[in-house]
Amino acid sequence: MDVENAPSRLRALPTWLVAQAAIRGQRIVAEVLTEQDSHRSEYALLAGLDEFGPQSQTELSERSGLDRSDIVRWVDDLVARKLARRSQDPQDRRRNVITLTALGRRRLGTLDRAVSTAQQRLTRGLSGVERQQLVALLGRLIEGTDHAG
């Protein structure tokens, strides 16, 4: 679809623009990560584990924006690939503590580069400054809708 042909009503809507941008972003990210035999949910989990250290699946969920029930299945995958370990918390035996492995950390580096090229492709119509502006604006927009939608 060519945006120029879209009804001006839609082109003026933040909700529509952001939806269209998301479609393109998801497609591009899926492309580059599939080449690495990976997935954006895995990248999000690895990033969370790297930044915040070993943590429970619920914490992982709150930080990644993924549902708890989906986290279970993605962690299954990470463990199967030996990118993370899952062990029971002895202090609270309900909790699993997920820990990034050395392999997982190396993997994250590889995915960082892939994800970075995806950002370039999505934002190639923008200058560096504009891209920063966009990131700032979207960050504030999301914060403003965190609670009570």
Place this chain on the structure above:
Amino acid sequence: MDVENAPSRLRALPTWLVAQAAIRGQRIVAEVLTEQDSHRSEYALLAGLDEFGPQSQTELSERSGLDRSDIVRWVDDLVARKLARRSQDPQDRRRNVITLTALGRRRLGTLDRAVSTAQQRLTRGLSGVERQQLVALLGRLIEGTDHAG
């Protein structure tokens, strides 16, 4: 999810931000349009018909960003609600010409107001100027990824 808790890697990614913003936007729009017993695809089609006049389903598809096969079903719905008419083009009997009815035009006005409140809710963390900036930046971003994603 609280964005502040998200890994900084993700918070810096246009693709991630735009995906999160889209989730919130879709949710808000769905809410206000469901109250009107409508749907964003219907709004998009009505908007396209209003701005560009009677046209084929393929044209409608190119302008709304919806798939041809989905258009069929949404037009079915519009026709059932008497918001649009579907008639065969006598010049090219393969084509259907979709025409907005008076009822459809009135309906569009109602939905305009609902959709507008949704925009306010999504962007309430931004000033008016910032919202304009965001719209401009997203418009350019989408244009830049129209072809060859």
Place this chain on the structure above:
DNA sequence: CCTAATAGTAGGTAGCACCAATAATAGCTA
């Protein structure tokens, strides 16, 4: 006239966000 392209349509598929129910465990409080 034959072939290729196009419009509409039917019937899917895969991925994603999200939900409900359950079992195990922890913590609170009467």
Place this chain on the structure above:
DNA sequence: TAGCTATTATTGGTGCTACCTACTATTAGG
């Protein structure tokens, strides 16, 4: 300490959306 409530992980879903394929009818072009 017994009983109630909350929390964690997990299973098995659901509905929505974007997208795809195959088919028919029709048109346009060589």
